[in-house]
Amino acid sequence: MNQIKIGRFIAACRKKANLTQMQLADKLGITDKAISKWERGIAMPDTSIMLELCNILGISVNELLSGEKINMEQNNQKNEQLLLDMAKELEQKNKTIWSSMWAIMIVSMTALLAGIFIAAFLIPEGVWQLVTIVGVCVLFLIPCFYALKLEVSVGAYKCSHCGYEIVPTYKEVMMAMHRGFTRHLMCPKCNKRTWCKKVLKK
Template sequence: MDQTKIGRFIAQERKRKNLTQKQLAELLGISDKTISKWERGNGFPEVSLLLPLCRQLDISLNELLTGERVSEEEYRKKAEENMVNLVREAQESKKKIILSAMVAGLTIIAAVPMFVIAGTIQMENWIRVLLIVIGIFVVTGGIAIACILDREAGAFECPECGERFVPDMKAYVMGPHTFTKRKLVCPNCGAHKYCKHVLTR
């Protein structure tokens, strides 16, 4: 999905209905900052808001996901394209998560023997230090790559307002986490909660 195109379309249709961002936000029960974020292409409506938004703008869900008005003849074709795009996005996110786990695993497999050898086998001190430094470099690099891949796979969903967002790297790294959730601050409602990692934005 092209979030920038969808954002421009939301803005265009809102203006066509003679609504301000604040008025549309009040109709949907959300903040005008959220509408602004959608229109700039920096976010996408959560699932529970898709149909209410379409009703307020007098557009179809298919038109919203396409980011343009769709004729009757194009409707089915666009619907199929949108479904394929959603499935593709989920598959790409899944691949990134799997690749992230593989990088983390390979990092451990590569680094642990270096530390074991450096600590157990007789050798000159400079070789021991070199092995430890290389091991630390491998671990640091592997963890950094795994974090980048995992962060870019899909998004995180706020349990309070349902907003989906990608945190900045500092928030991602510093946030306590489980396998499927990470404690983050939602940019929409400000809640500091464990947000679920989802495959689509």
């Protein structure tokens, strides 16, 4: 915050409103010395009277603190650009998680098959073979749960009836029938069970 700039801005706005320092001070119930201090950039208006000051001067608090008039259109554009950038960033992040989820699934699936293959062919039939196969399957569940967690945190499912984006719970995801990227889910909005397509959360 540039106090000098703010001070000059307050002075300019006060003059534009055809007020003397004394008149403005009276309206705010403070001394004209305080106003003089703001305008010289020695002190800042108290937050408790900032809003009232802005009302009298016909400016926004944002403008007061930036020490200049803010073009509304410019301000909106700036905000929109900011929102757009944030949305883009989020989408990128979602995509990254999404692809890492597939990488995890492919690697663990390969490991599962390799494990079962090794157990079936290299370990002689018996208890140890069974133990190894069960062990490999249990190990396989870990990345499965991790992927499931990612899936629930990243994605949503679009209701094919009303378009509502459903964010299912773990249980619902596990229990729901699935077909590729679609899952048979109950929509909380229209209460219809449809095949919902996977979408990335915005």
